[in-house]
Amino acid sequence: MTDQSNEPANLRHDWASPAFKANLSRRRRKETGLRLLGLSAIGLAFLMLGILMWTLISGGTQAFRQTHVTLDVPISAQMVDVADPARGNYRGVIAEAMQLTFPDAPEDRMRALSGILSNAAQFVLRDRVVDDPELIGQTVQIRVPVSDTYDQLNKGNVNEGSDESTRRLNDADIAAFRQLEAEGRITLPINWALIGNADSRFPELAGLKGAIIGSFYALLVCFLISFPLGIGAAIYLEEFAPRNRLSDVIEVNINNLAAVPSVVFGLLGLAVFLNYLGMPRSAPFVGGLVLALMTLPTIIIATRAALKAVPPSIREAALGVGASKQQVVFGHVLPLAMPGILTGTIIGLAQALGETAPLLLIGMNAFVTAAPSTPFDASTALPTQIFIWADSPERGFVARTSAAILVLLGFLVLMNAIAIFLRNKFERRW
Template sequence: MTDTTPTSFTTHGLHTSAAAQARLRRRYAAERRFRLYGIAAIVAALGVLAVLLFTIVSQGYTAFVNTEIELEVYVDPADFSFQGTTPTSEEIRAGNYRNLLSSALEENLPDADAPGAARDLRGVLSGQAYRQLRERLLADPSLIGQRVSMSFLATSDIDQAFKGNTPRDVPEERRRVSNLQYEWMDYLEEQGRISTSFNSNLFTEADSRQPEQAGLWGAIVGSFYLMLVTAVLSIPLGVGAAIYLEEFAPKNRLTSFIEININNLAAVPSIIFGLLGLAVFIQVFGLPRSAPLVGGLALTLMTLPTIIIASRASLRAIPPSIREAAYGLGASKMQMVFHHVLPLALPGILTGSIIGLAQALGETAPLLMIGMNAFITTAPDSIFSPATALPSQIYIWADSSERGFVERTSAGIMVLLGFLILMNATAIFLRKRFEKRW
């Protein structure tokens, strides 16, 4: 009988021909290349992320400290107008603090009375220094007529120069800090009377025209109200819509049309929702512009598709045996959904909701369209008050050319990233904590 066994197989059924071996080598080589491509992509992504984070941190970490100058101030009673023996708070507030601090600078700095030094003196202390001295005297009026040693906030130019963020080896006409001011800085550093300390203004003050006084507190409060409105509206509506579509809605063309549109809305650019908020909530309903209420409504529209899709995926992941067991025990459909399916799907629903809110927290375009990029110097006290948010505050600072705002822009990004990381970490924790494997 003729042997019909192919020459490409051995008695053990393995490929031994040269062509088969070549195909195996090419396949293994392709697999190795694919793994290398994957590793290279991950390394490239991590490298870009590292460069981005390094750039942000290197430009912004100095914003978490500010420069203070220690001065001895003689609180001259002649700079106050007292009607009686005991000064009132109004009389203390009306004091000539500019003259008090100018005199203190002239006493504490060498060559302060040189020709042309008056302009340089005005560029040493921040405008907040007057408020610092006034608050100190309001707390203790007995200091009037005495010498007081205090640390005062320096201007942004002195602050940036002392931190080394501005070059010193350039011609004086190209610098914001004069040679005389640099001499004063060197003198104060030798005396140990100029130093950096934690910048509490960054977290306790709202926006300001002066970089050294500008802070994120107004934006943080505005973001809180914004997320409050978004969460209160989007989570109940999104979860409710997901439960109805997944568990109760009949499967017909109408529900299919709704599902397609929800998926499409998740891919709509965020600025479209800002235009919708401007056209509907402000122009039609007359809601206050720049208010967290309007911003929250616009972000609710943007967040709803994400929450609905994530919630439906969580409900769909529950095994059918759970539903069948509930029915077998005599549960109604409502009881089956709310007593058995929904508690098991809750970790995924919470995760999707938090991720949707984190996405909303970082959105800028919708807020710009409804005017939440205004210059707000006080923190909002309600959802109807004019406010800004962290992304729009970063946008405002990035639009300024002053070096002090450059570092605050990076610091604002770091704070925003911190909130986003915290929210995503919370989502991961909740998923791991309550997740059940089937």
């Protein structure tokens, strides 16, 4: 050990000097401040995410339940034809049932009391009679949804203590609904129509069936086009293409296309697929084509990254035993890179599922009351359905907009969970 006492004064170092301690203390304060700044940023991000999720959940959970009323409906042969039950006067049958439910109500009040029921009441009764014509001449009990205004009343969204002129329901309307509630006719079951019905102008009848099927068809077309083309392009560029100026230009443009706003792809689809080729407007097939163009760069980049991650020793070993270049790529490299390719593909499809702008430009925001049976039928998609409902003035569509966002987020979380599962299950560490 060196004895510092024998060293010259100009070479002696005092590591515990006040200047060193001050410098060390300053560095530690900066490090602590940086950590606190990072934790604050993470905390703020979680706070904003929590506020967003709380807003969606608190606003959307009401749409997952729908108020129903139970009625005793006498089906007379004068109102419904036994030979053809589908042509019966079911609106009149429902009106008679409401008169029996409120026997003391004056005639001029019956029209307002009939407004308690949704417009679907007559169709619910019609379908039941068509399925069982023997119900004609009997009194049946049916459960039908109430209109949106009374649904909001039952869910506590109507201030009964406010001035009557500021409410859509007057005191007599509220009293009639409370009478039904006191008789045990009002229930609040799970709203399966939110998933099982297509869109409607009436909030209590509107559902996501058409949008879900439309999104499925669009993603199916997107996958069938972008997956093989993206993988093929990536394999050629990474394994077979010569390294020259042309391949560099292609690679740069692919990276640039991945950053192009989605509305540009929508304009491309509008100009080429609709205006030039004359494809059907609002069709999931056209939407899938547009989403495929948008997803292709993502799949190509992800596939090339997965191919690069395969160690060169795999290629060299296969070539060393006499395998051709094609056999090396498709027999050894591609199977090992497939987990990364699938992960990138699913993430790209999840991104396509949430895109709205390109689908709006090709007309997938039309009012369609029936679910599509083929990819060429007019339809909406989940993002465009959310856009339509968010622009509707009725109070019931506000909750349904939040509920639709929750459904969309559920599909996105599911797709990302599948991607994480595939990555963890098939990932190999070299």
